[in-house]
Amino acid sequence: MNRRSLYFTGPFETAIEETSVEMAADEVLVETRVSGVSAGTELLIYRGEAPEELPADETLETIDGDLSFPLRYGYASVGDVVSIGEAVDDDWLGRTVFAFDPHETHFSIAPEQLIEVPEDVSVEEMVLFPSVETATSLVLDGRPRVGEDVVVFGAGVVGLCTIGVLASFPLGRLVAVEPIPGRRERARHLGADVAVAPDELDDVLDRGPDCDGADLVYELSGHPETLDAAVGAAGYDSRVIVGSWYGDKPATVDLGASFHRDRISVESSQVSTLAPETRGRWTRARRAETALSRLRDLDVGSLITHRIPFSDAPDAYRLLDERADGVLQVLLTYP
Known part of the structure; x- marks a missing residue:
């Protein structure tokens, strides 16, 4: 036909x-x-x-x-x-x-x-199932722990779904970083404890000389230049999960500051495959069922x-x- x-x-x-x-x-x-x-x-x-x-x-x-x-x-x-x-x-x-x-x-x-x-x-x-499934995969790859401070750069659809999934965890703080005011408000609605413009993040993360930086950072803005800010927001022995796909746009990252001394880990995340460390117990079918459950719970x-x-x-x-x-x-x- x-x-x-x-x-x-x-x-x-x-x-x-x-x-x-x-x-x-x-x-x-x-x-x-x-x-x-x-x-x-x-x-x-x-x-x-x-x-x-x-x-x-x-x-x-x-x-x-x-x-x-x-x-x-x-x-x-x-x-x-x-x-x-x-x-x-x-x-x-x-x-x-x-x-x-x-x-x-x-x-x-x-x-x-x-x-x-x-x-x-x-x-x-x-x-919106694919967006929630992507968010589920991002959270699986990020492995958030109780009490951690988590920062999400980018409050587009995937970023907001990720914030919604993360909000169900007993985190220390969940911070959204987004330049568009309306999206910051949506991030709060979906569970972010704090939603700030990029130039306001330093004030939010400054918690004293022994507790600077986030434990887990997601880069979901889609903009290569934001990767520098994501690495900069990470604290000692923390991890940065890059969920953005930049296509053929190059990403130039400044690794000359505290990146090495702080032992920051930068990892890719992509929904097409399961991370090797999760394949022992997770399948695509199990992830899909989990995403459907999250879809029901999120607005x-x-x-x-x-x-x-x-x-x-x-x-x-x-x-x-x-x-x-x-x-x-x-x-x-x-x-």
Whole structure:
């Protein structure tokens, strides 16, 4: 059958094109109701700042090829199963499901790649599942301990979800660092004890000569220059978790000050894989179940600020690119 798919066709250019979809005997056909636009990876692609030779995502069967133009991309779609293949159980028909699928009106997919939307989670809330799963992975990698001071740089959607997950821990203090006032207020709403502008952080961390710096720092702003500030906020024997992906933008870090003497650890975190030290007891399925539990508990609906018809999708990317005050999670809606 015919469908409409969103393509990134060049820097700052998108187009909706007619494509076709075929359903195999062991697949279902999903009609999309809503999809979420990522202000991280998708915005890098939109701006032409993603490494074109990099595979789009080797862990998702719904996304193939590399990041060169033109490409279909996206990983947060929710819709209804409207048809099933001959080898699929009849119970799948009519279910509302989530899939890591690009922005398009219909898609075929194997049932094992779907997550059924729980009855107590709305369709729009479910679109934020990838962000909450990323936050869950970031917290697993950061290993927060009781009584620790934790600083999160960046209160975008992933940063706010991470703050929400961290707020359930018995930390000493949870500090959000964000230049946009409205996002600082959202960080407090989701559980941050303190939310400050970047130039106010030093005053917050100064707790005496024997207790300077944070125990755990997250860099989630998406800006390479913020990595310096994250390392600077870390205390002795602390750790910095870099969850931002900068694409092809270089990150120059000043390691000539207290970095070596303070034995600061800088680690990467990425949701596509599980960290080696967690694989003994954690699986992707267990992490997904944990993320669903967090999704139920967090007020993720408050992060949705704009709903734009799929036919007007280029407006969504322009809106995110301009970083207008008040813009957080943008949804594409399908008639």
